Each structure stands twice: as structure tokens, then as C-alpha cells.
Amino acid sequence: MTILLHEKLKLRYPIIQAPMAGGITGPELVSAVSKSGCLGSIGAGYMKPGDLSSLISEVKAETELPFAVNLFVPESQNVSESEIKVAYDALQPYRGELGISETMPALQEMASPYHEQLEIVLRENVPVVSFTFGMPASEEVRELKNQGVFIIGTATSVMEAILLEDRGVDAIVAQGSEAGGHRGTFSGPSSQHLLGLMSLVPQICDFVSVPVIAAGGIMDARSFRAALQLGAQAVQMGTAFLTTHESSAHPAYKEAVLNAREDQVVVTAAFSGKEARGIKNQFIHGMENETRILPYPLQNELTKSIRKAAAEQNDAEFMSLWCGQSPRLSRSQSVEELVNSIIHANKEART
Ligand SMILES: Cc1cc2nc3c(=O)[nH]c(=O)nc-3n(C[C@H](O)[C@H](O)[C@H](O)COP(=O)(O)O)c2cc1C
Numbered sequence: 001m002t003i004l005l006h007e008k009l010k011l012r013y014p015i016i017q018a019p020m021a022g023g024i025t026g027p028e029l030v031s032a033v034s035k036s037g038c039l040g041s042i043g044a045g046y047m048k049p050g051d052l053s054s055l056i057s058e059v060k061a062e063t064e065l066p067f068a069v070n071l072f073v074p075e076s077q078n079v080s081e082s083e084i085k086v087a088y089d090a091l092q093p094y095r096g097e098l099g100i101s102e103t104m105p106a107l108q109e110m111a112s113p114y115h116e117q118l119e120i121v122l123r124e125n126v127p128v129v130s131f132t133f134g135m136p137a138s139e140e141v142r143e144l145k146n147q148g149v150f151i152i153g154t155a156t157s158v159m160e161a162i163l164l165e166d167r168g169v170d171a172i173v174a175q176g177s178e179a180g181g182h183r184g185t186f187s188g189p190s191s192q193h194l195l196g197l198m199s200l201v202p203q204i205c206d207f208v209s210v211p212v213i214a215a216g217g218i219m220d221a222r223s224f225r226a227a228l229q230l231g232a233q234a235v236q237m238g239t240a241f242l243t244t245h246e247s248s249a250h251p252a253y254k255e256a257v258l259n260a261r262e263d264q265v266v267v268t269a270a271f272s273g274k275e276a277r278g279i280k281n282q283f284i285h286g287m288e289n290e291t292r293i294l295p296y297p298l299q300n301e302l303t304k305s306i307r308k309a310a311a312e313q314n315d316a317e318f319m320s321l322w323c324g325q326s327p328r329l330s331r332s333q334s335v336e337e338l339v340n341s342i343i344h345a346n347k348e349a350r351t
Helices: 027-035 049-062 081-090 092-097 114-123 138-146 157-166 197-207 223-230 251-259 282-286 298-302 304-311 335-350
Strands: 016-017 039-045 067-072 130-132 150-155 171-175 212-214 233-239 266-270 276-280
Touching: 016 027, 016 039, 016 282, 016 335, 027 039, 027 049, 027 067, 027 335, 049 114, 049 266, 067 114, 067 251, 067 282, 081 298, 092 282, 092 304, 114 138, 114 150, 114 233, 138 150, 150 157, 157 197, 157 276, 171 197, 223 335
Parallel strands: 016 233, 039 067, 067 130, 130 150, 150 171, 171 212, 212 233
Antiparallel strands: 266 276
């Protein structure tokens, strides 16, 4: 008999709350999701190692149930001081608009926290670790497996899924083009990896033998059922959890998602240098034809002060409003209400 993914992870329901880096997945959200019978995930992407350690302890203090930590596989970029200066200057109108005065950040000295974060998840015995933007190294996979950690990779094409399976991951998130947030693409230009979930999930299912988790535009029982019907063993939902009461997303951000239309959601590299899906605002509009954008993670570092000032000033026009393609289906509700609505509607549909 096949053991399903959620049974392996000791979950009541095959639902994973997407890791959402940038301060959204605090202890309240992650623990509420795990307590609801699903898998809560910490989006550790940009976190300082010390902050990640504290957050893991806070989640553990709330629940003994399993949860995941998500890491960004690092990418190194070689850019010159003059290229940095040009991209920095291109952002001056936005800093001016928000009244920011700062000196250019020393990007050359930027180091990824990835290896230290990985040490922490191993030390803290985190049961599930997921990755995006690339594949963990073979030695890292071996080390995680030796410790019994369940490993999840992210793919936006069949080729990426095959590479991840070969690397030894235990399950694969198939991230459709509907998905909010950054594209997880690591095998070529992300503009060539914008496959809808309807195409992506069954094709990945046919080419790998590990369980597939569908992500992108899944908001309610209808899309949950559809994803399972396509062959996924579980779903990963970001936008739907972002507007829950327990999420730590900025109130203006939640409002923007709750009021957005599907045709306002676009893919942009302006905030971080890597394509991500979010609600079009004044910043994205202004940067539309801008070519002076650094690759990720450098652009992300350059726009940090803008995003921070915008949050302090409650100004959603300059925040990164990552959001999937189904914002009209978002609700202001508790995690329990969201999960119950999916599970109960699903049960009713089956009877
Ligand atoms: C605000 C936000 C932040 C995200 N951050 C991450 C992240 O840190 N790591 C990751 O693997 N995926 C991240 N994602 C992508 C999700 O894993 C998932 O692919 C996406 O949320 C699915 O689409 P949906 O938002 O329509 O549910 C993020 C998504 C959103 C909406």
C-alpha cells in the first residue's frame, strides 16, 4: 500500500502553508497551521541565523507538531561597483518620494546566510526542510537525510523536477505560473518557465516517482480538488494564508490583496532582480521600462530601504505585494476557517 505524503509527514490534511519570506510566517501563523492538521512553514529566506533560531524556538514552544523551514539556495553574482552605482541611482526618485536618505549599501560584502541557516535547521531537528531557487548540494542532502529530515525541492518544469529527484529530494513542489512570490526557476530564464499548473502537475507526475505538491492559485476546495485530481499528493498555498488573521503580513498588504483584481497581478524583477508575481503598484509601474536592475540578490538589497520605509509609512505603493493570480478568492479569516472551508467543502463534494 502506498503511504501518502501527508501520512508520511503525520498531517491530517494534504495542505502546506507556503513559506513566505519577508516576515509573514511568524510563530502565530506557522503554529496555527500545524495545529489545524496541515504543515506550517517558516520562510527563512532573508533571515539572519540568530532570528531563525529564535523563530524555530517560538514555533516549538507553541506546538510539538511538525513544521517546515524553507531556505533560498544561494546565487552568487559578479557585478562591478559602477553597475551597482547605476542601479542605485535609478532608485533615487523612489527614495526621494519616501524621504529616505542613506548611503549606498556595500553590496560587495554581502554574504548569504544559507550555510548557517542549514546548520541551525540540522541542530534544531526541524523535521521538514524545503528549498527554492535551486538544489541543495549532494553533501547537504546526505547530511539532512542522515538526520531523518524530509526534503522538499521546488520545480517550475519537468526538467527541474527530474534534476531534483536525481539529487535525492523526498517530494517536489510543482510551482505553476499562477503562484505568488518569486519564481523558483533554476534551470534557465524564468520567462520560459511560466507553465500553468494544469500543464505542469500532470507532466511532472508522469516523469518523477516522488510525491508532487501543487502550488499556484490554489485558494479553496475547488482548486484543492483539481490539484489532487491532476496527480498532486498535496497542495502548497501562499496567498490564501497571507490574508489570514494569524499571518504577520503588513495590514496594508493584506488589504491590497483582499481588494486586488486578477488582472492587476503581474510578474516583475524590479524589487529583487528575480521574477516574482505581485500586485502592480506605483513602484512596479515606474520601473516597467527600467533596464538598470541588478540581478538577485543585489537588487533586493538595493530596494530594502524603500520597502522598509513604505511599510513604516503604510504606503502599499512602494511595498512588494507578492500575490498569486486568484486574489479575488482571498478572505480575511482565521487559519481554522480557511482549512475547514477547504476540507468540509471537499467532503461534501465527495458525498
Ligand atoms: C508573499 C509570498 C512569499 C513567498 N515566499 C516564498 C519563499 O520564501 N519560499 C518559497 O519557496 N516560496 C515562496 N513563495 C511561493 C510559494 O511557495 C507558492 O509557490 C505560492 O504561494 C503559490 O501560489 P499562491 O500564492 O497563489 O498560493 C511565496 C509566495 C508568496 C505569496
